[in-house]
Amino acid sequence: MLSDLDPTKSVLHAQIRNAGPTHGHDAEGNLRSRAHPANISAVYLGDVAQTLLKVLQGNTTPVMKEMPGFNEQRWEFTTRIGDISLSVESYSYWGFGLITKCYANTITMNGPLSERARIIFDLVAALPHKPWEMAWRGRFDSKVGDSIQNENSWASHIEKAREDLGEMIELTLLQKxxxxxxxxxxxxxxxxxxxxxxxxxxxxxxxxxxxxxxDVSPDGLALELGEEAIPFVDLSSEEE
Missing domain, CATH: 1.20.5 (Single alpha-helices involved in coiled-coils or other helix-helix interfaces)
Known part of the structure; x- marks a missing residue:
């Protein structure tokens, strides 16, 4: 399954379960918390994007690539963390988007595979639901992509991250x-x-x-001398 992972890019689709006016954006398009005084418009971020931003520690301020209009759940933002560039797009894949379950997010990441897999691993662990389970699978398949392939992609990223963490544990065991x-x-x-x-x-x-x-002396020299290594000096002749 890991052989299906792209070495440089990940594209994953997630079902939205809950959304509300939790965020906003300023005139420059910077995504802000709801109470930020510079906000000029609300953004219905959704549970997946909110959780993703929580597990991304140290990322740049997200910038709206597509700002929401009349439909406040139609948007796209970009951000960066380390060597990973990331974008999240929100859209309706069924009907007129009258209810939250009509919406999905597409998460796109570019960068090292291990780091991408770890982000997905942390995201899934933090979410209360499985993001690859679409509310309307048939509509998703016809409008966005293959839901089974999407589920397999999520599973591959999780497996890769779990494998990397397992290797870290075994390496530490070997060394320490x-x-x-x-x-x-x-x-x-x-x-x-x-x-x-x-x-x-x-x-x-x-x-x-x-x-x-x-095991190191104050001057930085290792203290590894045993009794046999300490030289004996006879000073009796000097006293005479």
Whole structure:
């Protein structure tokens, strides 16, 4: 399944379940929280986009590529985090978009595969529903794309991220040895909790650094001399 992943680009479609006027945008198109004083128009962001922005830590301020008009749920924004450029488009795929379940988001990402997979992994773990499950599969298939292929794409990204995290755990085990934190990391991975995995591995690294620091003298020289390595100097002749 992982062989189906594009090495540079991801395009995934997500069903929207809830939406409301949670955000707005200013005159320059910058996406802002609802209460921001510079807002000139409301944006019905939806549960998927809101959750995505929460799991993206350190991304640039999202900018509206397509600003909402009469239909406040029809929009597109772009942002960037590290080496990943990302866009989210909201649109109606059934009827006149009179209810929220008529809407879907298309998430497009460009950049390193491992980073893209991790974003999707975190997004799915944080959402209360499976984003690939379309409310009206037939309408989605006829207007947007193959829902089965879309579901497989989501699964491939999740599998890739889970595989990468598992390799990180095993590499840490090999380098630092077994510990309680390794077990915590494995349990966190079983729960699809990537942040908890990374926290456990970080604690192992921090403990390792503390041990290394204790074995170093204040001037930075390693204290590894044993008793046999300490030279004996007879000063009795000098006293005479």
């Amino acid at each position: 040895g077994d510990s309680v934190e390794i077990e915590i990391a494995r349990n966190a991975l079983a729960d699809d909790n990537a942040p908890a995995v990374l926290r456990a591995l970080a604690r192992i690294e921090a403990d390792s650094i503390e041990i290394e620091v204790e």
